[in-house]
Amino acid sequence: MPVRKACACCERSTIRSEEERKRLIHRLNRIEGQIRGIRGMIENNAYCNDVLIQSAAVNSAVNSFNKELIASHIRGCVARDIREGKDDVIDELVVTLQKLMK
Numbered sequence: 001m002p003v004r005k006a007c008a009c010c011e012r013s014t015i016r017s018e019e020e021r022k023r024l025i026h027r028l029n030r031i032e033g034q035i036r037g038i039r040g041m042i043e044n045n046a047y048c049n050d051v052l053i054q055s056a057a058v059n060s061a062v063n064s065f066n067k068e069l070i071a072s073h074i075r076g077c078v079a080r081d082i083r084e085g086k087d088d089v090i091d092e093l094v095v096t097l098q099k100l101m102k
Contacts, residue, residue, distance in 0.1 A: 027065045034058045
């Protein structure tokens with residue numbers, strides 16, 4: 001289960017399993033590749049509609065990444081903090097969800 005710990009450079013952090021870290025990085029690498037592909041399309045004067053379709057695919061990939069990360073956050077960090085009586089994590093989660101749903 002993810003555990004947050006304090007560090008010198010930030011307020012909190014999450015320790016993830018190696019499997020989860022690899023899965024998230026793999027998703028981000030694919031998104032990065034999609035973005036590079038779109039940049040190449042622009043550099044090569046690709047048709048606007050084709051670029052927009054690829055942009056929509058990137059948005060979908062980012063949304064999938066966010067869904068996976070928020071589920072992990074709720075199951076790990078949020079559940080743990082609630083069990084420890086740290087109910088302020090609920091307000092933090094609400095703010096985060098509001099930002100994701102803009």
